[in-house]
Amino acid sequence: MPLDIDEILRKKKAADAAAAKPKFIPKAQREKLAAEKLKQEADEKKRKAEEEAKRRTEDERKWAAATNGDATTPNGVANGVPTGPRSYHDERGGGRGPGGRAGRGGRDGGRPDDRRSAKKDEKNAGDKRSQEDVERQQVMARYLGPDVNKESTFSAKKKRMRTMDKKFNFEWNLDEDTSRDTDPLYAAQTANRGSTLAGIGGEFDREAEERAKKRAKMIEQRDVEHGKERAIGIMEDFYRARERAQQRADKTGLGRHWSEKDLSDMRERDWRIFKEDYGIATKGGLIPNPMRSWKESGLPPRLLEIVDQVGYKEPSAIQRAAIPIALQARDLIGVAVTGSGKTAAFLLPLLVYISDLPPLDEYNKNEGPYALIMAPTRELAQQIETEARKFASPLGFRVVSIVGGHSLEEQSFALRNGAEIIVATPGRLVDCIERRLLVLGQCCYLIMDEADRMIDLGFEESLNKILDALPVTNEKPDTDEAEDSRAMQRYLGGIRYRQTMMYTATMPPTVEKIARKYLRRPATVTIGNAGEAVDTVEQRVEFVPGEDRRKKRMQEILASNEFGPPIIVFVNIKRNCDAVARDIQRMGWSAVTLHGSKTQEQREAALNSVRAGQTQVLVATDLAGRGIDVPDVSLVMNFNMAHSIESYTHRIGRTGRAGKSGVAITFLGSEDTEVLYDLKQMLSKSSISKVPEELRRHEAAQSKPTRGGGGGAKKEESGPKFGGR
Structure with missing residues (x-):
């Protein structure tokens, strides 16, 4: 039958369709095909290597022939080719030349055909063995798993290069140095x-x-x-x-620094830069801009003269931010590190406020003071009184302090002619109110200094009693009107709205609760980071266990003459104060002590002797940790670490005050594990302090301790109670 073209096309189409369909290949066959492919690639590489070697040998032979010319060797060989009878003899196999048996492989070489067949058999056997090895390794990997003992060839860098070569990288290579200081391209480039x-x-x-x-x-x-x-x-x-x-x-207004501009030329950008320069952060509605100098503060000229006489040349950061807010009769919360000039920040607006009120006379002097300043400790209250008299006495205002340690008769005698400003501790002030020695009928200005410390000492109940004793007819409304300066400066029947200020170094929840209850829409001013030490104090930490070793180390520090008096040494227990003071006196230094068992006269005498330079070292408990201002303290030594990081912050704040530098050295032991984590965090945030390696690696410094359980909770509960007593 003749061939049918349609049948041929149909068969070809069916064959093409069958060939186009995916063909299932078993795993064993796939592995075999892979092994054969690998073997073929190896054979190809081997063949190319042999051809290259053969070509190189041929090139060398030609080069040698061209170099030697037609010279004849001593053996009668010209250009490496045997000639004459010797070549005939070697060709027959009797000699040792290139044509003889030895030249062709020696006694065991045999004929060239035999050698080629032997090499071929050996190659086939090697290929067969390599294929069997590949199959055996695949079977073992399938049923026994991979060989974990084999050295890994994985490279993370190569893996990263393979995965990232097609991706766009938004960052530079970490191995590159992109700093302009070391780049020669920018060596001769000008600044602008x-x-x-x-x-x-x-x-x-x-x-x-x-x-x-x-x-x-x-x-x-x-x-x-x-x-x-x-x-x-x-x-x-x-x-x-x-x-x-x-x-x-x-x-x-661009192109010039804010210090080169007039006040009218200041823009929002300039005020932002100004706040960043001084670390000022504000929160609240309708807050005025800070003052750049005393001339732009808005204070009366007479008060500015007194400021200049006292020696305040440039305002501090808290003074720049708080005084304009306080002059607008706004409630204020000031959060600033210790030693930042908070006293003048609330005294100057207070004197402006009192100047607008009628003077005290026979009719209104028994109605109480115009302003009340509360402080947690007697020493701080007397320090505020001394500072307030510098500004108030030239203006004709009287300042009286009411603190414990003095008789009530003496303090009531001081109040017989009235006083515009009273500085008091909460406990003694409550006693005076309950005994009817003092009323607060016309007190419209309230300042709470170191509010967090008053809460720590257990004065929360006393604070509430004092605040409840204030008049309520002039309380500010808790509306947006409390943020309006014009509305807050209006008179209400001859009396102004009550103005409340709270200054603190930290903001615990209890202080926030009091602020929410008694302050109306306050403006919050924060200088730096709350609860952190100032950058003018270099903090040094040493692990020195045991009292004897600490005394020896303290003697080495004092004998180094690196620090001059006055020096403050802090301990945790009262009886340790006298013991450490006696040891310091044996070292040749004069020392006095300050703790809670001392009378008020002894406390004042100890502080005055250190301030006057009569005594070199003050040994104290945490009583001197808050608000005590001893000028030019060069060293604060924590003989015992404080129980909390807040107390530690206030201790080291006794040095490095008013912009000066200071050093704080702390001895640590096994009993201080609860504060090591917070201490490490504080040191790491300081720009001039270093975290020692022993503290960095300490187990207790790796995570914040959890304060729970029986013992710890009991201790915390009893703390404020005993502190208040």
Whole structure:
């Protein structure tokens, strides 16, 4: 039968369809195909290597023949080819030349065909063995798992390169040094290469002018005919562009620092930079801008003269932010580190407030003071009284302190003629109120200094009694009107709205609760980071266990003459005060003690002797940790670490005050594990302090301890009660 073309096409189409279908290949066959493919690749590489070796040998032979020419060797061989009778003899197999039996492989070499067949058999056997090895390894890997003892060839860097080669990387390589200080490209680059407004004036302007002059001089030298005219044109263009840029800078306010501007030229950006420079953060509605200097503070001229006489040349950060807010009769919460000038920050607005009220006379002197300042300790209250008299006495205002340790008769005698300002501790003030020695009928200005310390000492109940004794007819409304300065400065039947301020170093929950209850829409001013030590104090930590070793180490520090008096040494227990003071006296230093068992006269005498320079070292408990201002303390030594990080912060705050630098050395032991974590965090945040390696690696410093359970909870409950007593 003749061939049918349709049948042929149909069969071809069916064959193509069958070939196009995916064919299932078992795993064993796939592995076998993979092994064969690997073997073929190895054979190919081996063949190429042999060809390369053969080609190299042939090239070397040709090179040797070309180099030797037709010279004959001593054995009668010319160009490596046997000649003469010797070659005939070797060809028959009797000699040792290239054609003899020894030259062809020796006695065991045999004929070339035999050698080639032997090599082929050996190659086939090796290929068979390699295929069997591959199959055996695959079977073992399938049923026994991978060989974990085999050295891994995994490289994370190669893996990262394979996965990231097609992805766009937004960051630079960590191995590269991208700093401009070490890059030669930027070695000769000037500070201002562009024509931005930031380069107008000062050093940048002079550099730009020098570059323009240099360019003009170069053009003048190269162009003989028209160079001078071109140089003059270049300088005229430069001066014209600089003048336009200066006009734009004056118009927009950019290009100059806030210190070079008038108050009317300050923009929002300038105030933001000003706050960042002084670490000022504010929260609340309608807060005024801080003051840049005493002249721009808005204080009366007479008060500014007193400020200058006292010696306050430049306001501190808390004074810059708090005084404008307080002058608007706003309630205020000031959070600032110790030693930042908080006393003057609330005294100056207080004196402005009292100046607008009628003076005390025979009719209203028995109605109580105009202002009340509360402090947690007697020493701090007397310190505030001393500072307040510097400003109040020249204005004709009287300041009286009511603290424990003095008789009530003496304090009531001091109140017989009335006082505009009273500085008191909560406990003694409650006694005076309950005994009817004092009323607060016209007290419209309340300041709580170190409010967190008053809560720690258990004065929360006393604070509530005092605040409840204040008049309620002039309380501020808890509405948006409390943020309006004009509304808050209005008189209500001859009396103004009550103004309440709270200054603290930390904000525990109890203090926040009191603030929410008695303050109305307060403005919050935070200087730096709350609860952190100032950057002017260098903190050093040493692990020195045992009393004897600490005394020896203390003697070494004092004998080094690195620190001059006055020096403050803190201990935790009262009886340790006298023991440590006696040891310091044996070392040749004069020392006094300050703790709770001392009478008020003894406390005042000890502080006055240190302030006057009569005594070199003050040994104290946490009683001196808050608010005690001893000028120019060079060293604070924690003979015993404080029980809490807050107490530690206030201890080391006795040095490095008013912008001066100081050092704090702390001895640690096994009993201080609960505060090691917080201590490490505080040291790591300080820019001038270093975390010692022993503290960094200590187990207790790795995580914050959990304060729960029986013993710890009991201790915390009993703390405020005993502190208040």
